[in-house]
Amino acid sequence: MSEHKPSAGDNDQAFYEKRAKVYPREVHGIFAHLRLLGVVVLLGIFYGAPWLTWGGRQAIWFDLPGRKFHILAWTFWPQDFFLLALLLIIAALSLFFFTALAGRLWCGYACPQTVWTEVFLWIEQRLEGDRARQMKLDKGPWTSRKLAIKGTKHTIWVLFSLFTGITFVGYFTPIVELMPRFFTLQTGGWENFWILFYGFATWGNAGFMREQVCIYMCPYARFQSAMFDKDTLVISYDPARGEPRGSRKRGVDPREKGLGDCIDCTLCVQVCPTGIDIRDGLQYQCIGCAACVDVCDEVMDKMEYPRGLVRYTTENAMEGKPAHVLRPRVILYGLLLLVLFAALAVGIGIRNPVGIDVIRDRNVLYRELPDGRVENVYILKLLNKADSVRDYRVEIRGLPGAELVIDRTMPVAVPAGGVVEIPARVRIDPALLDMPTAEVIFEARVEGLPDEGNERRGRFVGRMQ
Amino acid sequence: MSESVNVDERPLVQRAIAVLWPSFLVAGVATVLLFTWVDPAELSQCLDGMPAVTRMEAYSVGFFILWLFAATASALTCYFGRPPSR
Ligand code: SF4
Ligand code: SF4
Numbered sequence: 380m381s382e383h384k385p386s387a388g389d390n391d392q393a394f395y396e397k398r399a400k401v402y403p404r405e406v407h408g409i410f411a412h413l414r415l416l417g418v419v420v421l422l423g424i425f426y427g428a429p430w431l432t433w434g435g436r437q438a439i440w441f442d443l444p445g446r447k448f449h450i451l452a453w454t455f456w457p458q459d460f461f462l463l464a465l466l467l468i469i470a471a472l473s474l475f476f477f478t479a480l481a482g483r484l485w486c487g488y489a490c491p492q493t494v495w496t497e498v499f500l501w502i503e504q505r506l507e508g509d510r511a512r513q514m515k516l517d518k519g520p521w522t523s524r525k526l527a528i529k530g531t532k533h534t535i536w537v538l539f540s541l542f543t544g545i546t547f548v549g550y551f552t553p554i555v556e557l558m559p560r561f562f563t564l565q566t567g568g569w570e571n572f573w574i575l576f577y578g579f580a581t582w583g584n585a586g587f588m589r590e591q592v593c594i595y596m597c598p599y600a601r602f603q604s605a606m607f608d609k610d611t612l613v614i615s616y617d618p619a620r621g622e623p624r625g626s627r628k629r630g631v632d633p634r635e636k637g638l639g640d641c642i643d644c645t646l647c648v649q650v651c652p653t654g655i656d657i658r659d660g661l662q663y664q665c666i667g668c669a670a671c672v673d674v675c676d677e678v679m680d681k682m683e684y685p686r687g688l689v690r691y692t693t694e695n696a697m698e699g700k701p702a703h704v705l706r707p708r709v710i711l712y713g714l715l716l717l718v719l720f721a722a723l724a725v726g727i728g729i730r731n732p733v734g735i736d737v738i739r740d741r742n743v744l745y746r747e748l749p750d751g752r753v754e755n756v757y758i759l760k761l762l763n764k765a766d767s768v769r770d771y772r773v774e775i776r777g778l779p780g781a782e783l784v785i786d787r788t789m790p791v792a793v794p795a796g797g798v799v800e801i802p803a804r805v806r807i808d809p810a811l812l813d814m815p816t817a818e819v820i821f822e823a824r825v826e827g828l829p830d831e832g833n834e835r836r837g838r839f840v841g842r843m844q
Numbered sequence: 845m846s847e848s849v850n851v852d853e854r855p856l857v858q859r860a861i862a863v864l865w866p867s868f869l870v871a872g873v874a875t876v877l878l879f880t881w882v883d884p885a886e887l888s889q890c891l892d893g894m895p896a897v898t899r900m901e902a903y904s905v906g907f908f909i910l911w912l913f914a915a916t917a918s919a920l921t922c923y924f925g926r927p928p929s930r
Contacts, residue, residue, distance in 0.1 A: 444899045446883060460880045569900050595858075596865055 401654035408673025454796035483667035495585035544578030647671035734762030770826035867914030
């Protein structure tokens, strides 16, 4: 993207102090409806999802203290980390794919920054009125009316942010318990901390920083232009049609006055949440929200000109060249995505539901028994990633002559998505060791399912004779 | 644009955010990576003298320590990015 000097030069400098506040004007139109749909759906998912249950537990629950992630029927463990990594790569690549196709769709419709800002703007507009009133109110003296309006706005903002913070923490701590605990002041220190942290971030980002997050803080906004080409769908003003701009009365033929279709009403600037003028060309501050498209179409309708002076288009289309949807870049991203999706599906499909972890007891390196044998102590963690309870049996191999002693009756029942820790001891006659340390393999098998099992190596420390 | 701006001419808030924000992102990723491989509950079992902390405490404290390290690196970058005053 070319780096035009933004027209709103004041927006270009400094955080907070020097910048002029952007008062985006409310818009109506097809893209505003789409954006609203995005807000409702995404926030609906965000605020609703933690309340769903699945098989007696929260359906989406990132149980950090328990070190497992529950997503619907699945339970993921740290051992499944590569699946998470794969998922993140897929997410990033999808972003590339959609950016190459249609520009900053993400920014305009789905980014949490945009979505929450929309909500905060909506609240602001309900209380303070439209753009002109907001500006007047902000310029005016601190009357009791202004105080009341601002006070109400901030109270609602803060409550909403707080609710957002609780919901966020509700993904990590079961929300049905968290909510009542929070309101009766029984939440723990870290829970409170993260609720306030996330709430504060929501309040600050959506209430105050707004477009500055996109312009200064968002990494995606900085590199998205690398995914653009001349066939990427972007929002742009059609200068060939619009220029020379100028005001005129309705019904006057612009050609007679030597004018283009742009009536220079500056509405497109007024609606822009980042405070830029789309007529200056594509700018990196443009988040592709299409507010200017909606408002300009409205103006065009009023003037009885054809719509689309500001529209979704591609650089090639603007120059009258043929458009290509399927370009090497898009095909490459698409293919890569398919491969990764397949890998993810396979990864989830072949995931071993049996897990075993071996932890050596570090307090004692080894112990000598009265019968002359040496003993090592371990904690075995048996994981059951399946969704039903299973009986596990543990054996060792790889260390001939060694004996496994477990003070529990075998098999051990491991609950669905659960973990059972059992202390285990391995004993061997040191004469059988030819090295001070040896390797022993612990093997967990599921009763009645001969094909299901998993194994893990452990270290055996002995004293050589 | 901002690339051409002398680091020192930028207001303090902007510099503070330029240090804190990227390090926050990096610390977040690093925390996930670290605690996927290391279980703090096991760590406190294995290491002598490690205070018994809950996993949540360990995760949170770990995050802030990583943030501190990353922020230090960012701050040093900012510091050395200034033209030397001779
Ligand atoms: S809204 Fe349309 S007509 Fe009005 S100034 Fe913008 S481009 Fe011109
Ligand atoms: S220029 Fe138009 S599409 Fe871009 S951010 Fe402003 S209003 Fe949205």
